[in-house]
Amino acid sequence: MKTKNIKRSFALAVAIAISTLGSMAQTLGGGSIHGNFEANGQYYMPASKYYADSVPNEKMLGAGFANFIYANDNFSAGFRYETYMNSLLGFPQGYSNNSGIPYRFITYKNEGLEVTAGNFYEQFGSGLIYRTYEERGLGYDNAMEGLRIKYSPVNGVYFKGIIGKERLYFNAIYTIPGLVRGFDGEVNLNEAISSWAEHKTKIIIGGSFVSKYQTSNDPFHVLPVNVGASAGRLNIIRGNLNLSGEYAYKINDPSASNGYIYKDGQALLVNANYSKKGFGITLSAERVDNMDFRADRNAKQIDQMINFLPVLAKQHTYALAAFYPYASQANGEMGVQAELFYIFKPNTFLGGKYGTNIDVNYSQTQSIDRQQINSSTAVGKENTKGYTSNFFKIGKEVYFHDINMEVTKKVSKTFKFVATYMNIICNRDITVAPGDGTVNAQVAVLEMFFKVTDKKTIRTEMQHLSTMQDQKNWAMGLIEYTIAPHLYVAALDLYNYGNPDKNYQLHYPNLSAGFTKNANRFAIGYGKQRAGIFCVGGLCRQVPASNGITLSITSSF
Amino acid sequence: MTKKLMLAVAALLFSMLFSNVSAQDNAKSRKIPSVDLKGLDGGKVNTSTFSNNGKPMVISFWATWCKPCIEELNAISENYIDWQKETGVKVIAISIDDAKTSARVGTFVNGKGWTYEIYGDPNGDFKRAMNVNNPPHAFLINGNGEIVWQHVGFAEGNEKELYEMIKAVAAGKPLPESK
Numbered sequence: 001m002k003t004k005n006i007k008r009s010f011a012l013a014v015a016i017a018i019s020t021l022g023s024m025a026q027t028l029g030g031g032s033i034h035g036n037f038e039a040n041g042q043y044y045m046p047a048s049k050y051y052a053d054s055v056p057n058e059k060m061l062g063a064g065f066a067n068f069i070y071a072n073d074n075f076s077a078g079f080r081y082e083t084y085m086n087s088l089l090g091f092p093q094g095y096s097n098n099s100g101i102p103y104r105f106i107t108y109k110n111e112g113l114e115v116t117a118g119n120f121y122e123q124f125g126s127g128l129i130y131r132t133y134e135e136r137g138l139g140y141d142n143a144m145e146g147l148r149i150k151y152s153p154v155n156g157v158y159f160k161g162i163i164g165k166e167r168l169y170f171n172a173i174y175t176i177p178g179l180v181r182g183f184d185g186e187v188n189l190n191e192a193i194s195s196w197a198e199h200k201t202k203i204i205i206g207g208s209f210v211s212k213y214q215t216s217n218d219p220f221h222v223l224p225v226n227v228g229a230s231a232g233r234l235n236i237i238r239g240n241l242n243l244s245g246e247y248a249y250k251i252n253d254p255s256a257s258n259g260y261i262y263k264d265g266q267a268l269l270v271n272a273n274y275s276k277k278g279f280g281i282t283l284s285a286e287r288v289d290n291m292d293f294r295a296d297r298n299a300k301q302i303d304q305m306i307n308f309l310p311v312l313a314k315q316h317t318y319a320l321a322a323f324y325p326y327a328s329q330a331n332g333e334m335g336v337q338a339e340l341f342y343i344f345k346p347n348t349f350l351g352g353k354y355g356t357n358i359d360v361n362y363s364q365t366q367s368i369d370r371q372q373i374n375s376s377t378a379v380g381k382e383n384t385k386g387y388t389s390n391f392f393k394i395g396k397e398v399y400f401h402d403i404n405m406e407v408t409k410k411v412s413k414t415f416k417f418v419a420t421y422m423n424i425i426c427n428r429d430i431t432v433a434p435g436d437g438t439v440n441a442q443v444a445v446l447e448m449f450f451k452v453t454d455k456k457t458i459r460t461e462m463q464h465l466s467t468m469q470d471q472k473n474w475a476m477g478l479i480e481y482t483i484a485p486h487l488y489v490a491a492l493d494l495y496n497y498g499n500p501d502k503n504y505q506l507h508y509p510n511l512s513a514g515f516t517k518n519a520n521r522f523a524i525g526y527g528k529q530r531a532g533i534f535c536v537g538g539l540c541r542q543v544p545a546s547n548g549i550t551l552s553i554t555s556s557f
Numbered sequence: 558m559t560k561k562l563m564l565a566v567a568a569l570l571f572s573m574l575f576s577n578v579s580a581q582d583n584a585k586s587r588k589i590p591s592v593d594l595k596g597l598d599g600g601k602v603n604t605s606t607f608s609n610n611g612k613p614m615v616i617s618f619w620a621t622w623c624k625p626c627i628e629e630l631n632a633i634s635e636n637y638i639d640w641q642k643e644t645g646v647k648v649i650a651i652s653i654d655d656a657k658t659s660a661r662v663g664t665f666v667n668g669k670g671w672t673y674e675i676y677g678d679p680n681g682d683f684k685r686a687m688n689v690n691n692p693p694h695a696f697l698i699n700g701n702g703e704i705v706w707q708h709v710g711f712a713e714g715n716e717k718e719l720y721e722m723i724k725a726v727a728a729g730k731p732l733p734e735s736k
Contacts, residue, residue: 032587036688067688071590076686109591123680126656133655133680158601188600204599235599242597242663271660277672280664310657315622339661341668359668449713457713484714519694519707554690556707 031072036556038136039064042088047528047547050503054089054544061086063095064553065136067103079104090534090543092139092302094169102167103143114150119143122162124184124208127308128248128267129229129293132166138534138541140302142166144180145173156191160184166295166304178295180306182210202237212295212306221260221383227253229265229293229307245270248291248307252385255297258290258331261386265290267309278343285336286312289368289389292330302541312337313363313402316422318445319494320463320476324426325533326365326400334394335365354410362403367395398438401425414451420444428470432533441467455484466498473498489513494530519556525549586703589616590686594651594676597663602676604683611700612645613726615719617673618684618692620653621665626693629711633719634671640720644727648673653692655679695719699726706732 041062044055062085069078083099084091105118121143124130134141146164153159162182165173186206190196209230216223229250236243250265272283288309295304309328312335316322339361344351370379370387379387404422411417422443428436443465450458461478478492494508510527531545591605607614615633619626633640633648640646650673652662659679666675678684687696690709697706697719706722708715725732 034587034688036690038690067685069590069686069688071588071686074591076590121680121682121685123656126659127680131656131680191600202598202600237599242599244660269656273660273664275664275667277667278670280666280668282661282664284660308656310655312657315658317622317624339664341664343668343670355670357669451713454717455714459713482712482714484712485708485718488712514710516708516710519709521709554709556688556690556694556709 031070031075033068033070034557035066035068036554037064037066038554039552040088041551042546042548043550044089044546044548047545050506051528051545051547052531053528053546056086056089058086061088063087063091074109075107077104077106087139089546090541092169092541094171094303095139098170100170102141102170112152114148116148119145119167120148120162122148122160123308124160124182124210125206125231125233125246126269126310128246128269128291129208129231129250129307130162130180130182130184130210131306131308133308138302142305154192156188156193158184158186158188166306168296168299168303176296176304177214178297178304179213180210180295181213182208184208200238202235204235206233207231210293210306212293214295214297221254223254223297224252227251227293240274240276242273243271250291250293253290253293253297254383255292255294256300257292257294258386259380260382261290261380261384263290263386265293267291269310275341278345280339280341282339283337284312285334286310287334287368287391288328288330289332290386311335312365313400314339314361314404316404318420318443318447318461318463319492320465320474321404321420321422321443321445323443323465323474323532324424324428324439324441325431326402326426327431329365329399329430332368332370332389332395333365333399334368335363335400337361337363352409352411357406357408359406359408360404361406363400364398364402365400367397367399369393369395397427397430398425399427399430416449418445418447420447437469439467439469441465441469457482457484461492471496471499471504486516487514521552521554523550523552525551586701588702589698589704590683592678592683592686594678594683597666597675597677607649607698608702609645609647609698609700612647613700613723614698615646615648615723616651616687616696616698617648618651618653618678618687618689618694620692621658621661622654623692625711627669628713629693629695629715630671630673631669632711632713632716634669634673636716636720637672640723644723646723646727650675651683652677653679653681653684697722697726 043060046055047053065080065082067080069076079101080103081101084095086097087095103119105116105120107116121132132142132144144162144164144166149161151159165176165179168176189203190199211226211228213226216225229248231246231248233246246269248267252262252264254260254262266289268287270285274281291309293307295306309330311326311328313326342358344356346353346355350356369390372379373385373388377384402424406420408418409416425440427438445463447461452458459480463476465474474496476494480488480490482488490512492510496506499505508528508530510525512525514523526549529546532543534541534543589604589607591603593601593603596602619630630650654662656679659677662677693711694709696704699705705726721733
């Protein structure tokens, strides 16, 4: 009898379990699983001694990741598996020889409430005091691990709250010292106030507060364990005019980056745009003073950054135009940028048959004013307030200057070109390392497209960079043949013909081919890579010289 | 008693199998994930509200710093009026520019003369939810709001393939095999 009872209750339990599973499968039934995948590998080969390339002991390095997301109406969950066996040369070393699932989350939405548990990326305003994000190509990933809550109680009013720690490579969360908490609120007046809905002027205001906590047992400094930063923003739009600005303030935050000074920090970013069809103008200005904000005050390079300070400079993509890039200087910079877009209409003198597009861009970034706090204390002295700075005074040192013009012209059904000219001044003492000096370079690029048939196109790039500094003149040529929609082959050569030392007048040839089908892409390359700075979105990393075969696969499903 | 229970279990198992089959049928349709984006007028727009009255939509991920993306949107722009007339298609361009370049998106779009619906995804939330590796990445959505095709990269002439797909979706026909 006893055994029978046990059997019965077991069978009942199984039945209940199965029916629960069954109903779960039904609830889960409407959803779908999707993902994406990327893998990069390189086989390294030695080149002649002048290339200063290095071959790692492994000879072949490969790294990759895959994301999986399950989504069903108001519920989603996912994870990313990453592996670095080993990470490619020049990639942040923190990833090397490791694998894992550093990113996993569950999110659900319900009546204006959204809750995320696990890892997430978030941004408050333009990011001056808080932005967690990923740039996989650079190895940048400061995803938070913790909780995020978003809530919209009424139309046009949005709140966000976050708490957690930032990712540091594959380090376990309990070993990461900095805790980050934040809150953001935004009101869209035209959405929140029903009588404003049809108003011509749109106004959005927002504010945020972020605080980090880190214990201190530093014998040399009395350090604040809680460091708070706050920001306010405003966006006004009327017709074709769009004005936006954000101001951020951070209390004193002595850190390895600012040399352990006790000065407060601030940042201001303003934008003004006017545009209508065929014409647009953008003006931006930025002032950053002691705004390096990290979850760990001892962190260096790109580790544990809490905020994001945008660079006011055009992001160039042509190889020689991107030769001397700028990276934002969190400890202090003042910059302006102006850009103008214009279309000369078709069937006019300058427009020709198809019209002509023009884009003129100017940007200049300089140091901020820094004065001694008193006559006996040097600027930036450790354990002091560091310096004083006049908010409106521009520092004398030029960090970066770029004036460029791009003309895009379709000449006929089978031929079009893009012509670019630019002048760049880059202070490499600031962007690379002290002692590298300032480079003043002129760059010209002519890119041409020749349509052979409807699906076959030849694209060429001719680029030239001339400068009296660094490695002097460079030239580059590229030819690419594409058969839409699947295939391309390309050959390029980068040539440092102006190098004053004949032994270093080197060629950097590259051959590559790729195949794309729908959302899958395979690319293979063979050639030499010059040592340089590889930048995405104002963040940069040094890439060492290399020679060899590269393979890259990306896929989405 | 045990027999009855076993029967019940069998019935449940069967019903679960059955429900799984229908679940798999459902799983084939992938809807646009729900993410908040920023419109050029500053207002928030949720991607689950994207619709085109039962006609096809193209969602194209791009950035002001991405040359092939601009080539793609230019190539579509040259044909957009004809495509709209013939199929009713709507193109939604999602800029993944971050704070560094997001302020120039509106002026850039007008400077190119594009007439697409434009939204900003400055921290890559929609990009992540749609499993986009790198731009350009275009998705074709059918009249029921389901993602039916996607393509990465752009080469001159790709727009022709895209239009073949749009036409098939607009006519309710199966997608042609990618040649």
